[in-house]
Amino acid sequence: MKSKELNICINNKEDIDNFYKNLRKYIIFKNNHHMNLSISNNINDIFKEDLKEVERIFNIKNKKDRVYAMYNSVCDYIDNHYTLKNVCQFKDNTCVCQRMGFERVKVNGCCGSCKYLGENGCITKSLACKFFYCSYIKKHSHLFKPQDIKVFKYFFSPRQKIIAKFNFFHTTEENCKLLCKDSLLAFAFTKDADVDRFKEID
Numbered sequence: 001m002k003s004k005e006l007n008i009c010i011n012n013k014e015d016i017d018n019f020y021k022n023l024r025k026y027i028i029f030k031n032n033h034h035m036n037l038s039i040s041n042n043i044n045d046i047f048k049e050d051l052k053e054v055e056r057i058f059n060i061k062n063k064k065d066r067v068y069a070m071y072n073s074v075c076d077y078i079d080n081h082y083t084l085k086n087v088c089q090f091k092d093n094t095c096v097c098q099r100m101g102f103e104r105v106k107v108n109g110c111c112g113s114c115k116y117l118g119e120n121g122c123i124t125k126s127l128a129c130k131f132f133y134c135s136y137i138k139k140h141s142h143l144f145k146p147q148d149i150k151v152f153k154y155f156f157s158p159r160q161k162i163i164a165k166f167n168f169f170h171t172t173e174e175n176c177k178l179l180c181k182d183s184l185l186a187f188a189f190t191k192d193a194d195v196d197r198f199k200e201i202d
Contacts, residue, residue, distance in 0.1 A: 003061075006033035011040040016047060023054065023154045035059055050150045057151055066155070067179050071172065073151045074164070075125040087141050088133075097136045110134060114169060124171040127164045159184050169193035 006026065010016055019037075026035070035058045039048055053073060060066040088109050089096035095109035105112035110132060116124045131146055146165060147153045156164060160179050167175055170193050178187060 003032055003034045006030055006035045009038045010043060010051060027154065054150055057155055064180055068176050070151055070155050071127060071176050071179065074149055075127055075130055077149050078130045088137055097134055102136055126168065126170055127175060128166055128168045131165050157182055163187045
């Protein structure tokens with residue numbers, strides 16, 4: 001059966017505001033529709049990227065596939081805005097806090113000796129870890145809030161937001177399985193990750 005079409009024109013800031021104002025209603029009541037956004041060339045590229053990503057996630061109808069897409073989208077957003085800009089000021093495998101003596105872990109920033117840390121950084125995508133920044137960086141850097149990420153704000157349920165922000169040191173697969181359950185009870189009984197960040201590194 002062919003899905004119904006949800007056609008929306010975005011020509012100015014008012015249209016953008018109205019779109020996001022109604023997005024939750026679209027997700028709840030028109031989830032079986034196929035969204036088509038017609039975005040004016042006058043729209044700022046940053047806004048346009050957010051809109052196109054929302055459209056992409058909305059049009060994924062399989063629950064599991066959508067959760068994985070949501071998860072990876074938010075991880076990639078954080079990487080593009082923070083990790084690539086080196087907001088923690090890494091130099092010679094130490095962050096600015098470690099060089100100033102504010103951090104118990106001696107290398108690799110907050111990751112320390114996490115088992116998921118490879119030569120080129122994290123070998124998995126732990127969203128909670130990506131969301132976390134120490135008090136020093138929060139004080140001295142301009143950081144956006146999780147709710148500023150449109151996919152996180154509108155597609156993650158309240159329960160999923162808690163899971164995503166606090167299930168540290170777990171793999172993408174482990175996190176997404178838990179997000180698919182969308183249950184705080186399941187989260188409460190999730191086994192803590194076996195990670196010793198403070199052990200000595202050879």
